[in-house]
Amino acid sequence: xxxxxxxxxxxxxxxxxxxxxxxxxxxxxxxxxxxxxxxxxxxxxxxxxxxxxxxxxxxxxxxxxxxxxxxxxxxxxxxxxxxxxxxxxxxxxxxxxxxxxxxxxxxxxxxxxxxxxxxxxxxxxxxxxxxxxxxxxxxxxxxxxxxxxxxxxxxxxxxxxxxxxxxxxxxxxxxxxxxxxxxxxxxxxxxxxxxxxxxxxxxxxxxxxxxxxxxxxxxxxxxxxxxxxxxxxxxxxxxxxxxxxxxxxx
Amino acid sequence: xxxxxxxxxxxxxxxxxxxxxxxxxxxxxxxxxxxxxxxxxxxxxxxxxxxxxxxxxxxxxxxxxxxxxxxxxxxxxxxxxxxxxxxxxxxxxxxxxxxxxxxxxxxxxxxxxxxxxxxxxxxxxxxxxxxxxxxxxxxxxxxxxxxxxxxxxxxxxxxxxxxxxxxxxxxxxxxxxxxxxxxxxxxxxxxxxxxxxxxxxxxxxxxxxxxxxxxxxxxxxxxxxxxxxxxxxxxxxxxxxxxxxxxxxxxxxxxxxxxxxxxxxxxxxxxxxxxxxxxxxxxxxxxxxxxxxxxxxxxxxxxxxxxxxxxxxxxxxxxxxxxxxxxxxxxxxxxxxxxxxxxxxxxxxxxxxxxxxxxxxxxxxxxxxxxxxxxxxxxxxxxxxxxxxxxxxxxxxxxxxxxxxxxxxxxxxxxxxxxxxxxxxxxxxxxxxxxxxxxxxxxxxxxxxxxxxxxxxxxxxxxxxxxxxxxxxxxxxxxxxx
Ligand SMILES: Nc1ncnc2c1ncn2[C@@H]1O[C@H](COP(=O)(O)OP(=O)(O)OP(=O)(O)O)[C@@H](O)[C@H]1O
Ligand SMILES: [Mg+2]
Numbered sequence: 001x002x003x004x005x006x007x008x009x010x011x012x013x014x015x016x017x018x019x020x021x022x023x024x025x026x027x028x029x030x031x032x033x034x035x036x037x038x039x040x041x042x043x044x045x046x047x048x049x050x051x052x053x054x055x056x057x058x059x060x061x062x063x064x065x066x067x068x069x070x071x072x073x074x075x076x077x078x079x080x081x082x083x084x085x086x087x088x089x090x091x092x093x094x095x096x097x098x099x100x101x102x103x104x105x106x107x108x109x110x111x112x113x114x115x116x117x118x119x120x121x122x123x124x125x126x127x128x129x130x131x132x133x134x135x136x137x138x139x140x141x142x143x144x145x146x147x148x149x150x151x152x153x154x155x156x157x158x159x160x161x162x163x164x165x166x167x168x169x170x171x172x173x174x175x176x177x178x179x180x181x182x183x184x185x186x187x188x189x190x191x192x193x194x195x196x197x198x199x200x201x202x203x204x205x206x207x208x209x210x211x212x213x214x215x216x217x218x219x220x221x222x223x224x225x226x227x228x229x230x231x232x233x234x235x236x237x238x239x240x241x242x243x244x245x246x247x248x249x250x
Numbered sequence: 251x252x253x254x255x256x257x258x259x260x261x262x263x264x265x266x267x268x269x270x271x272x273x274x275x276x277x278x279x280x281x282x283x284x285x286x287x288x289x290x291x292x293x294x295x296x297x298x299x300x301x302x303x304x305x306x307x308x309x310x311x312x313x314x315x316x317x318x319x320x321x322x323x324x325x326x327x328x329x330x331x332x333x334x335x336x337x338x339x340x341x342x343x344x345x346x347x348x349x350x351x352x353x354x355x356x357x358x359x360x361x362x363x364x365x366x367x368x369x370x371x372x373x374x375x376x377x378x379x380x381x382x383x384x385x386x387x388x389x390x391x392x393x394x395x396x397x398x399x400x401x402x403x404x405x406x407x408x409x410x411x412x413x414x415x416x417x418x419x420x421x422x423x424x425x426x427x428x429x430x431x432x433x434x435x436x437x438x439x440x441x442x443x444x445x446x447x448x449x450x451x452x453x454x455x456x457x458x459x460x461x462x463x464x465x466x467x468x469x470x471x472x473x474x475x476x477x478x479x480x481x482x483x484x485x486x487x488x489x490x491x492x493x494x495x496x497x498x499x500x501x502x503x504x505x506x507x508x509x510x511x512x513x514x515x516x517x518x519x520x521x522x523x524x525x526x527x528x529x530x531x532x533x534x535x536x537x538x539x540x541x542x543x544x545x546x547x548x549x550x551x552x553x554x555x556x557x558x559x560x561x562x563x564x565x566x567x568x569x570x571x572x573x574x575x576x577x578x579x580x581x582x583x584x585x586x587x588x589x590x591x592x593x594x595x596x597x598x599x600x601x602x603x604x605x606x607x608x609x610x611x612x613x614x615x616x617x618x619x620x621x622x623x624x625x626x627x628x629x630x631x632x633x634x635x636x637x638x639x640x641x642x643x644x645x646x647x648x649x650x651x652x653x654x655x656x657x658x659x660x661x662x663x664x665x666x667x668x669x670x671x672x673x674x675x676x677x678x679x680x681x682x683x684x685x686x687x688x689x690x691x692x693x694x695x696x697x698x699x700x701x702x703x704x705x706x707x708x709x710x711x712x713x714x715x716x717x718x719x720x721x722x723x724x725x726x727x728x729x730x731x732x
Contacts, residue, residue: 052683078689090684093675094702100688103698107689143702160688 009060020224026199036221050084079111081167085157091145098140150177175209187212207239222246280339309426309436324593401446408444423506431502431537442472447482458487469500478513485516511546523559530589533561540567544576552579558726568597571605578607581707586619595625600633609640616647616730622654629661636666644674697724
């Protein structure tokens with residue numbers, strides 16, 4: 001059974017049809033990349049999987065371990081292991097990154113029947129991860145995402161992913177806004193998390209990211225549909241040719 | 251098959267106000283209504299000296315002349331209060347001589363409230379006075395405090411044991427002519443705490459009072475007086491709860507603080523009176539006059555309030571900065587949910603030279619509630635070099651609530667500096683979704699964000715209570731989203 005199964009998904013926003021029957025199957029251990037032109041529905045797909053309000057699913061289903069994801073509230077999905085690194089992370093004023101992380105970790109631990117994380121253990125854990133991600137120590141004392149640069153926000157997303165150890169991680173353009181070094185650091189972070197019981201769905205506009213995070217499958221999303229799937233060579237081809245071929249066909 | 255995707259709204263019919271129980275205890279009540287006889291009755295119950303009764307009567311007679319002067323300038327709307335339809339005195343029937351004699355039911359009540367009165371269970375380092383309806387039932391750590399020269403006792407006892415201090419200071423900050431509600435309090439106040447910190451002593455423990463209204467239709471009129479002698483320091487905390495009732499109940503307290511040269515008083519309040527139900531039925535009407543006088547040079551008074559309860563809150567803890575170099579601070583979190591209304595803020599009256607004040611107000615409004623910050627910064631002609639900094643932040647949850655900021659600044663001294671900042675923000679769907687995506691429930695998310703918003707104020711609370719206050723912030727906003 002696939003870890004995450006997207007079956008014939010149709011989604012509208014404000015009566016506008018965005019997704020027109022998307023089907024994808026992610027098995028544990030796999031990395032899937034999605035590429036596609038702007039406004040084609042990539043973020044819509046991630047948001048619908050994560051449970052953001054405001055989308056109408058008119059057809060199809062999404063299953064996590066065979067269970068209907070749409071029957072779960074957004075926070076339940078998160079605790080069941082779905083993680084979304086946002087394309088545009090929101091600023092949470094007044095809430096320190098450290099407090100936010102601790103609350104998120106404890107929400108997960110509680111659902112697993114574990115006690116709250118010990119304060120020292122938490123600090124040690126976070127220090128270790130921020131170091132790997134090249135984030136300064138005092139970053140976690142700042143309000144989450146408030147005044148963070150574009151790249152810092154993306155790193156903070158990866159930090160959260162690393163700490164929450166999701167089963168399915170969706171990265172929505174986590175590479176945009178990153179400088180060359182950061183791209184490497186973030187990719188290392190993702191690669192370190194690759195494991196036989198975890199799947200990734202990586203949305204990107206740039207072939208370069210896929211040099212670092214080598215995908216098992218690449219899908220092209222155009223007009224709210226997967227128009228082609230292939231191996232990592234498909235990304236190289238797209239880089240060279242662009243989307244013109246699919247757009248004229250559509 | 252069409253499936254509509256929506257975030258499941260968490261339905262909340264769980265009881266929210268966990269302090270809403272009633273203790274079945276026999277009580278001794280004055281007849282209903284208010285008259286000179288009732289004032290005499292209260293005074294007689296307390297076995298008060300003649301001068302105290304006279305003061306009460308003076309206040310009562312003055313109050314009668316104010317009949318049509320109940321303040322209306324606040325942004326609050328509530329039905330006219332019938333002052334004859336309330337009881338002005340209720341006491342648990344038993345008379346007690348020591349802690350051991352406290353009715354076990356009362357102890358049980360305080361345990362439910364999270365206030366351990368039994369000597370062995372006392373929070374380390376916190377001395378507690380508990381006021382149940384109209385009387386004080388227990389003061390813990392009495393002896394230890396006495397040895398240091400600290401007086402911490404029910405004001406009804408202090409009237410006898412320390413009459414000179416009471417005569418000198420009672421009404422010296424809030425005179426009996428002050429305002430409608432304060433005047434009423436002067437006439438009928440029943441109990442409250444009296445604190446005296448001797449010269450040069452840094453009181454090593456938090457002093458704390460818990461007020462509880464239990465009886466039906468009973469008003470609570472407590473009176474607190476704190477005097478910090480030269481060079482002394484005290485941190486005092488009050489907490490309040492009341493049972494859930496369909497009728498509104500009146501609470502009109504007066505608190506007076508006096509800080510002499512180089513003295514410092516830190517006064518913290520966690521107000522969690524019953525707020526009424528979601529439709530605005532019941533709840534406490536909280537009309538409170540709190541004022542501190544920084545009489546001495548370089549003295550300091552700091553008010554921190556966390557106001558989450560009451561149907562109506564009308565409260566402006568203030569500082570009169572008389573002594574040169576004195577400092578007044580006001581840190582406030584006021585949360586209104588459902589149909590609650592709060593009109594609260596402070597007055598900083600700068601009289602002495604180089605006086606400084608700081609106002610940090612955080613108003614949170616949810617449901618159909620209204621939340622107003624109302625503040626006055628007045629700089630007198632002689633207050634050379636006076637400075638004020640005011641910051642008022644409002645946070646809205648949902649789009650049916652209101653937040654209002656009404657700051658008054660009056661300066662009669664050109665060397666004074668005042669600064670005012672105000673912000674209004676909203677908890678958006680995006681904020682909530684972001685938190686939920688990280689596994690938090692909506693309520694956890696609201697609590698986290700609101701606590702972040704209030705952090706600066708909550709940090710000023712004594713440590714033991716900061717944690718409680720954080721929880722309270724979350725609880726009082728339950729059901730505000732979804
Ligand atoms: N709330 C909304 N109301 C109206 N249209 C919306 C709404 N949300 C998304 N859309 C539209 O849906 C389409 C798909 O948007 P989406 O964000 O999924 O694109 P994307 O593939 O992620 O694009 P990008 O590569 O630029 O991030 C766009 O045309 C967008 O304008
Ligand atoms: Mg997008």
